[in-house]
Amino acid sequence: MRTIITIILFILFLPQVYAQSDLDKPARLGEYNNFDTSIMECVYEHATYDPIKKSTQCTDWILEIGKNGSKYSLYPTYQCDSIINADYNGKPTRGEYYAVANKFETTKLTEQIKNLSENKFKNYESIFMDWYYYEEPIPQIEWNLVAGTDEICGHECKKATTTFRGRNWTAWYTEEIPIDNGPWKFGCLRG
Structure with a gap:
């Protein structure tokens, strides 16, 4: 238990110590x-x-x-x-x-x-x-195209659904933008 408390206290006090002594040093950013x-x-x-x-x-x-x-x-x-x-x-x-x-x-x-x-x-x-x-x-997701359309941001969009990794998902897409890519692991959605 003492080790956990020490680590927590170190983490809590680290920004104050760090901020007071090292603000003018170059930031270490990733590549x-x-x-x-x-x-x-x-x-x-x-x-x-x-x-x-x-x-x-x-x-x-x-x-x-x-x-x-x-x-x-x-x-x-x-x-x-x-x-x-x-x-x-x-x-x-x-x-x-x-x-x-x-x-x-x-x-x-x-x-x-x-x-x-x-x-x-x-x-x-x-x-x-x-x-x-x-x-x-990259997962190859199989979409089910649903009938009907809606206007989103001035584009005629179609609806598609899928079940992926235990969850149900709904996507709206347009054929007016010819890009087959989406957020997270989603893509593979073609009209």
Whole structure:
């Protein structure tokens, strides 16, 4: 029990010690790996309902789509990275980085990369101070096309449903945008 308390206290006091002594040192940012150029970007709002708290939490994500793949990540992280690159030439001090990250309430990395040429889905995620990564083939999802259409953002959209990994999913898609890619592991939706 003493070890757990020590670790918790260390984690709680680490930001104060770190902030007081190292704010002027360069921030240690991860390597940037560019495997494609974005030709389209879509922002999604995830709404998660917590039945215990009886509340809904919304989070924005961005899907950056290129010819060879896509990246799906937290939108606040995307905004933070854009400011770091534009205002600090990608080389901020720790203090500058935390000021920007705190503005967007993001200090964690969560992103999924679909590399179509390698047929690989790569997931990167930070949980507290640990980093997790896994890789798998891009799943080939079988969709059931549903009759009827709806207009979404000025496009005539069709509805499709599927069951994937134990959950039922609904997607709206348009044939007016000829891109076969979607958020998370989704794709393979053709008219």
